[in-house]
Amino acid sequence: MPSYVITGANRGIGLAFVRQLSAKPDNVVIALVRNVGTVDELKSLNRSNVHILQADIGDLASLQRAAAETAKITGGSLDVLINNAAMLPNERDALPLDGYPAGQEQLLADDLVALFTVNVVGVAHTINTFLPLVKKGSLKKVIVISSGAGDLDLTLASGYETSGPYSISKAAVNMAVAKYAAEYKPQGILFLAISPGLVDTATRALTAKELEDAKKMVTKFKKIAPNWERPLTADESVEMMLKVFDDLTPENSGAFLSHKGNKEWL
Numbered sequence: 001m002p003s004y005v006i007t008g009a010n011r012g013i014g015l016a017f018v019r020q021l022s023a024k025p026d027n028v029v030i031a032l033v034r035n036v037g038t039v040d041e042l043k044s045l046n047r048s049n050v051h052i053l054q055a056d057i058g059d060l061a062s063l064q065r066a067a068a069e070t071a072k073i074t075g076g077s078l079d080v081l082i083n084n085a086a087m088l089p090n091e092r093d094a095l096p097l098d099g100y101p102a103g104q105e106q107l108l109a110d111d112l113v114a115l116f117t118v119n120v121v122g123v124a125h126t127i128n129t130f131l132p133l134v135k136k137g138s139l140k141k142v143i144v145i146s147s148g149a150g151d152l153d154l155t156l157a158s159g160y161e162t163s164g165p166y167s168i169s170k171a172a173v174n175m176a177v178a179k180y181a182a183e184y185k186p187q188g189i190l191f192l193a194i195s196p197g198l199v200d201t202a203t204r205a206l207t208a209k210e211l212e213d214a215k216k217m218v219t220k221f222k223k224i225a226p227n228w229e230r231p232l233t234a235d236e237s238v239e240m241m242l243k244v245f246d247d248l249t250p251e252n253s254g255a256f257l258s259h260k261g262n263k264e265w266l
């Protein structure tokens with residue numbers, strides 16, 4: 001009975017992980033959500049192997065409670081931890097790092113700290129809290145959903161100068177994954193940072209400004225992927241990522257790979 005914990009599981013890519021993993025009745029899937037009031041889609045799966053628990057990755061006590069509940073469900077172990085939850089870019093994402101308006105420089109510091117706090121500190125706290133269970137699991141895998149935005153080569157080759165605070169947080173979490181992999185290689189615990197590709201998880205129509213910014217970003221990305229046509233659906237992305245998880249070995253533990261299992265980010 002392989003067991004999975006997924007953070008940020010109520011929508012988007014996290015929900016698709018729950019949907020696909022729980023389709024196998026043998027899997028035990030523990031969906032961590034920030035707000036148990038927004039789980040209609042999770043509940044509508046109506047699967048007895050899905051367990052919904054509350055946890056905000058920015059709140060260590062909530063993670064500790066969720067880990068204790070998880071241990072009760074699984075008998076004290078966990079096979080795969082999927083760190084999917086993240087703070088996504090905000091309305092200043094289209095600004096380069098030196099483009100914050102004069103007089104609002106503090107906002108750059110605020111954005112850097114806020115994204116780092118959730119996307120790096122929150123992920124490290126989640127891993128540290130669930131590691132004792134993973135150590136007792138059979139598969140012993142810890143996955144972090146990162147982003148191609150955190151890749152230096154993509155940034156330089158495409159001229160992708162915006163999305164600084166978000167990209168910096170993802171580059172930092174990739175290093176955290178490498179550190180854990182280095183530490184836990186002797187114990188056979190495998191770590192992976194993976195980008196899901198560009199995935200359509202929007203829950204509302206984009207504003208004209210958001211559409212314009214998205215078009216500019218795609219124009220840049222087309223420099224490195226001229227044949228790229230459209231964003232993936234969450235289910236397409238998750239199907240591809242699950243194959244990469246299966247191929248994780250001690251040799252590539254700690255790597256930062258795309259949904260294709262390589263360094264093609266789109």
Ligand SMILES: NC(=O)c1ccc[n+]([C@@H]2O[C@H](COP(=O)([O-])OP(=O)(O)OC[C@H]3O[C@@H](n4cnc5c(N)ncnc54)[C@H](OP(=O)(O)O)[C@@H]3O)[C@@H](O)[C@H]2O)c1
Nearest residue numbers: 008012013034056057058084085086145146147198199201
């Ligand atoms: N979509 C893409 O194209 C893309 C590309 C590259 C990387 N990614 C990465 O893929 C992952 C999922 O992205 P997505 O597109 O599915 O995003 P999404 O639809 O915006 O969902 C984000 C999820 O994270 C949760 N979350 C946010 N902050 C949290 C916190 N402090 N504690 C617990 N949960 C929290 C959200 O919960 P609430 O519903 O409560 O807000 C939501 O469930 C993220 O790590 C993202 O950086 C996505």
